[in-house]
Amino acid sequence: MERTWKWSAVAAASAVALGLAGAQSAAQAAQDEQHEHHEARQVKHVLLISFDGLHQQDVARCVAGNTCPNLALLAQSGVTYTNAHTPGLSDSFPGLAALVTGGSPKTAGLFYDVSYDRTLYAPSDTQCQGKQGWNVVFDETTGIDAENGGALVHLDGGGAFNPQAIPNAKINGVCTPVYPHNYIKTNTVFEVVKQHVRGARTAWADKHAWGYDWVNGPSGHGVDDLARTEINSIDPATQSDYTDVYTHTEKFDNLHVEALVNQIDGKDSTGKTNAPVPTLFGTNFQTLSVAQKAPVAKGGGYLDASFTPGPQVADAIAYLDKSLGRIVDELKQRNLYSSTLVIVTAKHGQSPTDHTKLVKNGDTLTALLEANNYLDPNGNFGQANTKTGNLNDGSGLVGTGFVQTDDVGLVWLRDPSQLNAVVKTLKDNLSCNAPGICADGPQAYILYGQSVKAKFGDPSLGRTPDIVVQPNPGVIYTSSKKKDEEHGGNAPDDSHLGLVVSFPGLHHAGRTNPDYVLTTQVAPTILRALDVDPDLLHSVAAEGTRALPGLGLGREE
Structure with missing residues (x-):
């Protein structure tokens, strides 16, 4: 039997439903209902929007300064969570996975769009007979345009997967390709909605045309309308990709706005085919992230530690x-x-917003590991060394281990038995002086052994990094002059995000909620709103993720 979840939490109605009619008079119930000054409404659609890079401080500032009037109006009919955080890693993959699976990397298995898995075989090893351990790269090169190092000339990534980007796994004795939807270890909210809401349709749009195939979930079919848009494709009008400057990124993000408008109008994302309005749909925006990363000297980033936006960030928020x-x-x-x-x-914030904390000494973490022979000293590991020189063309080395660095360091050792020696080397070189890794402050840490296992899962199973290095806030493991901020780790500016949940007639409309919450709580909230059991999400059941508090949903609080 279908059920309808009512979002006006009228105390008397609840009392009657519970057989407690004597607890309150009918007259009092009517007064309570009038006090809510709305009638019960049913949630039929959920729209999820990720403004990548949006900090809670950005929300507070723009609402107070009337520079985001539309977001402010949503906040007036919703709840603003002032203490929302990512669940431990803040790259786009784990960030979105938190929102749509209800789980951290421990259960979802997504640590970065470029990561490593010791159980996988190379794309060329279609019989799974060679060495195991593959540097998994699910980004712009996952589209077929990138095959053999080809130029990314099509907005849709070429219209298919790049077979050279798809590793293999031995499953029940059979060598099987591992597409992104096979790589995620848990189901997604799109799958659950399709399976448990009668007549449901789902849609999503993101920045990589084929790398984000994992939102479909293990079934491969969770999203009915997955817009294939590639931000790193070449715009014929400029002969550059859409990340070169934030105003160009707006052009890319406008494609997602058009997709949503088309879907609201009863069409698919292209606007070419009639389709039901999605039950669950949404997108992400990249403009703010690009503006935040831009060098402060060129108007990017923030002006001070109080999140005063520089010109580019201010324009991006207005857009x-x-x-x-x-x-x-x-x-x-x-x-x-x-x-x-x-x-x-x-999905994530950006770090550091306080430009005075910025440290760019280069990738000192990888350099230290290479210098001590924990990785090949010439960088010959994983996709850093392909026979052709083309990234993600399937010819990379196997079984080499891998390091992923931005403002965090994820280390998959080529020889796990060296763990203690590697950790000692790292701890002996914590300072910011060469060859140090800049992790000598009170907010820096190194996770390994039981601490990694408890937070992220068991490295011996192949997917979880052996070591997680969180450097001092403000450290970016790069020497690039093109960016002054990054994300991926658990620095405060990475993880403290804006979160507004809005619905006309919401029980606690216009309030702020200071409770410490995680973005993993968005997924069970979506299912609660649609009257679906959140525990149907595997990560929610495994991690005990609760719906967001203070929305008048009743059972979540």
Whole structure:
């Protein structure tokens, strides 16, 4: 039997439902209902939007300064969570996985878009007879345009997977390709909604056309309308990709705005085919992230430790808010606003916002490991060494281990028996002086052994890094002059995100909630809103993830 979840938490109605009619009079119940000054409404659609890079401080500042009026209006009819955080790693893959699986990397198995798995075989090893251990790269090169190092000339990545980017695994004795949807270890909210909401349709749009195939979940079919848009494709108008400057990124993000508008209008993301309005749909925006990364000397990033936006960030926030307003206006014009739960948040933040904390000494972590022979001293490991020189063309080395660095360091050792020796080397070189790794401050740490196992899973199973290095906040393991901020780790600016949940007539509308919450709590909240059991998400059941508090949902608090 289908059920309908009512979002106006009227105390008397609840009392009657519980057989406690004597606890409150009918007259009092009517007064309570009038006090809520709305009638119960059913959530029929959920719209999830990620403004990648959006900090809670950005939300507070722009609402107070009236520079994001559309987001402020959503906040007035919703709850703003002032203490929302990512669940431990803040790259795009684990960040989005938190939102759509309800799980951390420990259960979802996604640590970065470029990672490593000791159980996998090379793409060329179609019989799974060679060495194991593959540097998994699910990014712009996952589309067939990148085959043999080809130019990314198509917005849709070429319209298919790059077979050279797809590793293999031996499953029940059979050598089987591992596409991104096979790589994720848990189901997604898109799959659950499709399976348990009658007539449901799902949609999503993201920055990589084929790398984000994993949102489909293990079934491979969780998203009915997955827009294939590639941010690193070459724009014919400029002969550059869409990440060169934030105003160019706006052009890419506009594609996602158009996709949402088309879907709200009863079409697919292309606008070419009629389709039901999705039950669950959404997208991510990259403009703010690109503006945050841009060098402060060129107007990027923030002006001070108080999150005062520089010119590019200020413009980016204004653009995002205008886009949000257009989407909400379309919902209203199609009479869908009153039945749509809107969630605005981010996959990750960006670090450091305080430019005085910025340290760019280069990738000192990888250099230290190479210098001590824990990795090949010439960088001949994984996809860093292909026979052709082309990234992710399937000819990389196998069984080499891997290091992923941004403002965090994830280390998969080629020889796990060296763990203690590697940790000692790292601890002996914590300072920011060469060859130090800049992890000598009170907010820095090194996780390994039981500490990694407890937080991220058992490295011996193949997917979890052996070591996680969180350097001092402000450290970026790069010497690039093109960016002054990054993400991926667990520095405060990475992990403390904006989160607004809005629905007309919401029980606690207009309030802020200071509770410490995780972005993993978004997924069970989506299912609660659609009256679906959140424990149908495997990560939610495994990690005990609760829906967000303070929304008047009743059972989540």
